[in-house]
Amino acid sequence: MNGFFDMPSDLQHTWLGLVGWHLQESLVPVLAGLLVALPVAQLCVRFNWLYPPVLWITTVLYAVPSLAFFVVLIDYTGQSQTTVMIPLALYSLVVLVPAIVDGVRSVPAETNAAAVAMGIGPVRRYLRVQLPIAVPAIFAGLRVATVSSISLVSVGALIGNQGALGNLLADAMFYHRPILAVSSVVTTAVLAILADALLVLARRLLTPWQPPGARAAARAARRGGRGAGRPSGGRPHSRDAGEGPAPALERVP
Amino acid sequence: MTPTHPATRTNPPRQDRGVFGALIVIEDVSKRYPDGTVAVDRLSLEVPDRSITVLVGPSGCGKTTTLRMINRMIEPSSGRILLDGADIQQQPVNALRRSMGYVIQNAGLFQHRTVIDNIATVPRLLGWHRQRARARAAELMERVGLDASMAKRYPYQLSGGQQQRVGVARALAADPPVLLMDEPFSAVDPVVRRGLQEELLRIQEELGKAILFVTHDIDEAIRLGDQVAVLRTGGRLAQFAPPDELLSSPADPFVADFLGADRGIRGLSFFTSAGLNLDPAPVVAVDATAKQMAKRVTPDVPYVLVTDVDGKPLGWAEPARWAEGGKTLTPYGQTFEFGRDSLRVALDCAVLSPTGWAVGVDRTGSVVGVASQESVATAIRAAHAERAVRARDAAAPGTGARGTGAPGTGARGTGARGAGPAGAARRGGAGGEAGGAPGSAAGAGAEAAQ
Ligand SMILES: Nc1ncnc2c1ncn2[C@@H]1O[C@H](COP(=O)(O)OP(=O)(O)OP(=O)(O)O)[C@@H](O)[C@H]1O
């Protein structure tokens, strides 16, 4: 493992520095994506007709290669982290919006009726009743978005070493040090696994109200009913609220 | 709690209509959904204070729609609804809703909140302090029969019946004058449902709310309702009457059909057994001599009922065999509480008794006497006749309008529900009689025909 943690000087970062940078560059877009997705999803729940076009837009955005985004964005934001993070944030929407919409829609009709009947207004109902109950579904989406974002950051290497740990891949070739490629891949993978584990932990802490067996049951139920009449059938996001490893989005830069 | 006879034990008296004013008045209300479905068609109803009004009817007849128009979850297409004399349209919607408890099927609990926080929801919305709201919630848990140890549980950790209790407690939390209940007990098994119904009646005795209760189960309607509105498909009112009147004189074939086959038998729940002629002769204590025992036997009753020294029943014996030393007892089966249980329970006991004689006991369980199937039948005829007379009296003065008209004469219950000890008033304390005092000439006519 000699050289695993020795970073070439052109990167101007220690291994730890790269890790911190990588996390920032991948997690900030997911957070931004979440902030956008929450109100968008609420609008989609309120106005059903809005959901199909919103899904369509997020899918199209997801289909645009990051390189194409870079080409456009570089004129405005230059060869910066921002240029890398904007497409990542947009990609996260393809997972987060349906996750929140499905989560909020999964709130039982009786629960909503009870809330209305108690005189809980729409905003308070969304924040205090629907979102908390949607937490498992939202976290399922967050896990997919986070893991894929962590793996996607490496693309930033293409626009002047903005890829954090991904920059090691180019250096591995340049300096003929394969260990740097191993370091990049292994570190990224470990980060993804750790982030995922932390999200699972957070979800558990946030939802003491979930029956232990229900997660598996809910997962099985969703598998069974997936795609039936949903405009989002077969999309690359997961509605799993389950415990298994989050299925990362496959994406070739 | 006295042991509950498996047959229905619900008893008189129903409250005197007209004692309490109408808290909710539904005036000529219709609801047509955008797709053209007419869910409710020119419905007029009055829900009096301190009483249970049941809406019953087949699926899709507009029960839920009616209920939800009252708390404005659905707006009527025409007509108006008054709460305490004021049009609900003029009131702020959320304040209106918080003045009405709402209980639904499957409880609709907030799954992400503990039991105590679920119950404290409305007090918190009303701006109560957390401590005060929780204290109130704890008080309500006790009231609906939930153990305090359940306070910190989440809904998934409760049985269906317990969830439903939480639902009732949550609806009562801010002490609203009105309780709207939409098939609250339909998702639990019959035994639990029975318990919840008893509990609701008990709570109602204590709190005296104006309850509008929706169900599609006619037995539940009859058990719980002070008055029952039968709706037919299309959202039209078929009949609005106290349950005993409904059973004895359904307005039309639809209502009769909806009530089911044995409504005559079921109607007996509204007659008290106080009118029964109990025979104390065949009852002997276990320490009686064979001679004493033999004296009790008549050609009519070849058996005697043996009791212990306190008068509690032990079983039936044949004196001849008893004298020979074969001291075997035939089980006496069910007993009914004389004066408190209904004629239906007494009849059931007589039918089930191995000797054909029903055993009547007092409040302590000591035997008062026994009644044959024939004497139960005699009592039924007498009760019917008495009610027919009363119905004629009520109809004769031409008091007209239901709701204000002639409360039954004489033996009716005091109507002081909510004051008495739990269950007592509903079960018809001493001498309480059920006669329905039907408020219409049609009712009296049908009576006479019986
Ligand atoms: N939002 C709606 N749009 C159109 N029609 C509706 C709507 N809600 C209810 N209906 C129709 O109105 C009628 C009455 O419905 P409602 O829910 O009040 O029935 P219900 O008596 O409560 O039935 P159930 O016993 O099955 O609960 C039904 O025919 C139903 O199909």
Ligand SMILES: [Mg+2]
């Ligand atoms: Mg309904």
